[in-house]
Amino acid sequence: MTDQGIGARVLRKEDKRFITGKGKYTDDIVQPNQAYAAFVRSPHAHANVKSIDASAAEAMDGVEAVLNGHQLTGDAIGNIICGWGITSKDGSPMNMGAWSALATEKVRYVGDAVAVVIADSKAQAQAAAEAVMVEYEVLPATSNVRDSMKEGAPQIHENAPGNQIFDWEIGNKDETDAALASAHHTTTMDITNNRLSPNPMEPRSAVATFDESEDHYTLYTTSQNPHVARLVLSAFYNVAPEHKLRVIAPDVGGGFGAKIYIYPEEIVCLWASMKTNRSVKWTSTRSEAFLTDAHGRDHVSTATMGFDADNNIVGFKINTKANLGAYMSLFSSSVPTYLYATLLSGQYNIANVYCDVQTYYTNTVPVDAYRGAGRPEASYLVERMMETAARELGVDPGELRRQNFVREFPHQTPVIMAYDSGDFAGNLDQAKAAADVAGFAARKEEAAKRGKLRGMGYSNYIEACGIAPSAAVGSLGAGVGLWESAEVRVNPVGTIEILTGSHSHGQGHETTFAQLVSERFDLPTENIQIVHGDTDKVQFGMGTYGSRSGAVGMSAISKALDKVEAKVKKIAAHVLEAAEDDIVIEGGEVKVKGTDKAMGWHEVGLSAYTAHNLPEGMEPGLKEGAFYDPTNFTFPAGCYICEVEVDPQTGVTEIVQFTASDDFGTIINPMIVEGQVHGGIAQGIGQAMLEHAVYDDDGQLLSGSYMDYCMPRADDVPNYTVSHHSTTCPGNPLGMKGCGEAGAIGSPPAVINAITDAIGNNNLSMPATPSRVWAALQQVSAAQAAE
Amino acid sequence: MTKVSMTVNGKARSVEVPDNTLLVDYIRENLRLTGTHVGCDTSQCGACVVHVDGQAVKSCTMLAAAAEGAEVTTIEGVAASKDDLHPMQVAFKENHGLQCGFCTPGMIMAATDMVSRYKAAGKTLDEPAIREELEGNICRCTGYHNIVKAIADGASKMA
Amino acid sequence: MDMSGEYRIAAPIQTVWDAIQNPDILRGAIPGCEELEKTSDTDMTAKVSLKIGPVKAKFSGDVTLKDMVAPNALKIEGEGKGGIAGFAKGGADVQLAEDGDETILTYQAEAQVGGKIAQLGSRLIQSTAAKLADKFFANLKGELEEA
Known part of the structure; x- marks a missing residue:
């Protein structure tokens, strides 16, 4: 058998071009007759646009055109939409405010674009953009939920009274209230999930080309889902009909959610290409990225968890207020609702859960999915509550969790999800052993001798990936189906092309998807090519986000491989004069079991295309496709244990050990999966200790560069100990659960639980910067002094 | 001009x-x-x-x-010839020191420089030193774990 | 962002009061001021060049004198646009008190910035703005005491 199949640590096929500088990212592409776009952006968080004077800019060297929002809407370019409808408690639909790619009457956040300059060079476009004179009437602004919900707050969209977008609920309120009222012990916490900027290292970019002779558009763009981009650009934004628009997402330098959405700049580049009859390129600067890439998280919650006299959880009630920014981004409404509140039962058997969520507009950049999307917020809430409750109850935090674990599957939670598999105690045990929890007391004592406070924190996360089936997500308000497609093309020489609707922007699909084929047909991965990211090559697909490419994307490939395998066996059985059931595929051959009768794999390919000797009625060729719609979400879960040392003099915290035990179901390439976990944990540590997107009260972004937004550097993070304890997912043919987001979902509560353990104060918010940790330590000293 | x-x-x-x-x-x-x-x-x-x-x-x-x-x-x-790879390039591949690949060229160029500097100064490029030296290179994908391993491996291959 | 300060100026209160409204004196006192023209008794237009952190920009805008209670109190307000660098606005409440032949000037100032200056220079704005406000009143004292 091939050593490149499922479970092998195959080195990545795609690496060669990246390590030699031959990767092809959008900004590397130059089209003939290419012009450059520079956007004129509002410096005000909230203002009426009184006038735009472009006369000076238009007269400048190299300027092709200066275009504004009135021209855009005049050409019937549609408003940007949110694709997931949420219904409020009272049955009313969400209040979606109008969002034009170029603002016309009003700007609603710093960075909102009002005009675009198209010029021969980047420098000319930027210079001319500075010369566009915009007169604003500045309005009062609000930058957070607390201010947006106040009476008399500035009204951001006319159709959203009090700036509220929706007021939604899930679970059973009365029963949860009753359970909490009769609880033996309750734990209540106010928990904030800090706002983050996703920061893929490649800034967004777009190159649009209008071909007048064919009325055809081509868009190269930094997208996680080029087909969704084409659909939305065509069906809703009216840029071009789908068959006249080709969207290509070439090498994409990280996404993390920020590249799911179709942004104003892509719409404007396409439209401007038509207006000027030139290719139009725009590449974001990092400063623009901070202002305009959708941010993540930004929840403020109050939660109460109740326990009976035996420490069993009896009820959990949560209120969450979420900031969705100035406009509703593509999936923004689903994040604080169906991707969040449905996971609030955690790994635990809780009979009564109730959550209500209010979302608000603020004068900040839109907030949408960022690695984990709703699930990190849920896991942070549940796991901080569990740790705090254990401290209040005076029991071991691991054991409090263990006693409340869901043990039987399937398990229906009170908040929609039906968990299909898992061994939560197995993950807890594996992590505890790897983290040497038994030796912690001695390590703490040793640290104390060095003047350090050592702490340990758990996080037993569960999340949901591969959102499906389509009919179910449709009934919850989604505007799209969440299946995936694949096509398997076996060439006459036996090499294979896999066309997939998934998109790789760092995940290594070119390797793992090839491993799946290698496993099935016992062929070397170098004979297998993965094709993705081009709407002209791959017919349709839903793209990559929500850790869906394994469980959904690879399952679609597997289904297509089933069809190819069946046809190969039919052809071989016919040629070799044997029964189909006796045909086996191995070692590059298609053989009759138990005999020496065989054809080369490539000979079967050739037979299919010469069609000289095919079974009666069989069509020539060897190409099969599949659309795969899963029957359920998948539920990756795991246990993370973090150990920290805090310097009480300064509040400086060092993570001295980070241990992970994950259940991802079937693992195709452990090397790649470990890499995904490493990266996820680093982003989670970033959220827990370093990162915070901060606006001042006037809506000015204060953390707008790498000088002020603290990205994790190499010396901020430890080495990670990563292990797996897996149960097979029954919901898809490969048994996969998804691994892309787990690290970012599971790690923040482990870090904060460790720090709060070290300092003896549960009152600590992310990011736990040295000054915050120090302040929390002072609270402890002050309380001790008062006693 | x-x-x-x-x-x-x-x-x-x-x-x-x-x-x-x-x-x-x-x-x-x-x-x-x-x-x-x-x-x-x-x-x-x-x-x-x-x-x-x-x-x-x-x-x-x-x-x-x-x-x-x-x-x-x-x-x-950076490689000796068109068909060759620099040992640091090989180390990044073999240690899965890259995911999206965007920061990778800068990482490799910074890595070969730090190896040469430490060698010239007769200093040991251990893990804490690699992490500190990477202060000016940001990666959002890998969590640095495998980049640090790759640089240590590449350093030994450059010897 | 709020700043305040106090200066003892070796000049009579009426002289100080007149000076604050004199464009020639203001031009010399406002840090980085390149142009200042009076358009009415209380309104002026100005061009000011400022550097905050990594952002250097030339602001053009208006200076207005308000709430005048001669010769004891007034408010100076300014607002300027710096093109792509963003905008800055601020104001100072100024009180003058007679102390023999001298005058005691106290002020409370506030400033607000937006756009690129806020994005890139936020860490430095507080200290820069406090320094600029203090420099303005120190310059004013200097001009008056020289004269």
């Missing part, structure tokens, strides 16, 4: 560019060597690191004109 001449990856290059052209734009836009990337505009991310006269430089912080007459090496020229 100024005529700026330098040797890039062993080849003499000479281009007329606006006076304020940054070295990174000269490399990417004029020479079309697009392996050198731009990930920020405040000189923090390190995606644009190249070698100028044997020293790692963030090419977004230097004017092309300031590199007049210099020997410049980019990721495209």
